[in-house]
Amino acid sequence: MAGVNLQLRQAYSIAQFVPTLSSPPPPPTQRVRFGISPSRVIFCNLRANSAAAPTLRTTRRSETIAASSVSSSVDSNSLVEDRDDVSRIPLLEVRDLRAVITESRQEILKGVNLVVYEGEVHAVMGKNGSGKSTFSKVLVGHPDYEVTGGSIVFKGQNLLDMEPEERSLAGLFMSFQSPVEIPGVSNMDFLNMAFNARKRKLGQPELDPIQFYSHLVSKLEVVNMKTDFLNRNVNEGFSGGERKRNEILQLAVLGAELAILDEIDSGLDVDALQDVAKAVNGLLTPKNSVLMITHYQRLLDYIKPTLIHIMENGRIIKTGDNSLAKLLEKEGYKAISG
Numbered sequence: 001m002a003g004v005n006l007q008l009r010q011a012y013s014i015a016q017f018v019p020t021l022s023s024p025p026p027p028p029t030q031r032v033r034f035g036i037s038p039s040r041v042i043f044c045n046l047r048a049n050s051a052a053a054p055t056l057r058t059t060r061r062s063e064t065i066a067a068s069s070v071s072s073s074v075d076s077n078s079l080v081e082d083r084d085d086v087s088r089i090p091l092l093e094v095r096d097l098r099a100v101i102t103e104s105r106q107e108i109l110k111g112v113n114l115v116v117y118e119g120e121v122h123a124v125m126g127k128n129g130s131g132k133s134t135f136s137k138v139l140v141g142h143p144d145y146e147v148t149g150g151s152i153v154f155k156g157q158n159l160l161d162m163e164p165e166e167r168s169l170a171g172l173f174m175s176f177q178s179p180v181e182i183p184g185v186s187n188m189d190f191l192n193m194a195f196n197a198r199k200r201k202l203g204q205p206e207l208d209p210i211q212f213y214s215h216l217v218s219k220l221e222v223v224n225m226k227t228d229f230l231n232r233n234v235n236e237g238f239s240g241g242e243r244k245r246n247e248i249l250q251l252a253v254l255g256a257e258l259a260i261l262d263e264i265d266s267g268l269d270v271d272a273l274q275d276v277a278k279a280v281n282g283l284l285t286p287k288n289s290v291l292m293i294t295h296y297q298r299l300l301d302y303i304k305p306t307l308i309h310i311m312e313n314g315r316i317i318k319t320g321d322n323s324l325a326k327l328l329e330k331e332g333y334k335a336i337s338g
């Protein structure tokens, strides 16, 4: 769903935030100053993945929808409700989420319910066009979509009252299906800026370029990437698989309480899939959670999900364990669709 002329839009969006460096990326002793707040760089990825006109619109929603508006008409709701456990605080709580495409007003999400607790791995599967990517983009505040109903609570906060960059700084990370290039910005500078922006938000000390380099090198090993990639511009000329690895490197470096991975397995060879899965598993802690979108059981062989959700026509119509993915693999969606 990259959209027509995406590369042009990407270049346009990014150019507003990031000046082109005419010289090669500097050594790690030099600080690079950009005319933007570093967290805006993270936000670039969102804007660059936007298929809409580049005017800023967010999925912020001022009114909080009353809990009584939660629909109880879909199969998965009972499972979601069964998991409501007063002794545990959900990391992410999505209730009856509805969203339209901002420009056309076409409704894509038609009442999504999902609860993710700390340390859990959730997989969202579903036919092409069922709304999986839209759901993940709405979570991070993508400007192409507007929330028209329901609620999203992340770490006890109303996510819909937060700008996309605030969501990112709050601990939400999204790996896009089509990660964008950022010409003129080296991978290392990008990561350093984003890392320090998060540190500032958390009130923790920032790392200077030398300290950051040491931190970075250890993370490179996690994703099995060569140091050469640090001096290359973000995703510029990267193969599909290298982009995906780079997304996981970003996740490893920045950390996140909830990592949303949209088809992280697409375009990966077997070795790369194993590396990426190993890296994701290595990042899981009892506190961190993963929400991954995938079409294939093979990813779930490597990253074991707590629950699998099947999305159809903008709703989660079924939730279950790994056997659901196995059934899908064997019999296709006809075995599941209503």
Ligand SMILES: Nc1ncnc2c1ncn2[C@@H]1O[C@H](COP(=O)(O)OP(=O)(O)OP(=O)(O)O)[C@@H](O)[C@H]1O
Binding pocket: 001, 051, 052, 101, 108, 126, 127, 128, 129, 130, 131, 132, 133, 134, 135, 144
């Ligand atoms: N910005 C947009 N403009 C127009 N149509 C859109 C937009 N965003 C989503 N859609 C439409 O909404 C539907 C859901 O799209 P979405 O990308 O969420 O599906 P998906 O389940 O992730 O599909 P896939 O498995 O093919 O990646 C599709 O019909 C898509 O064309």
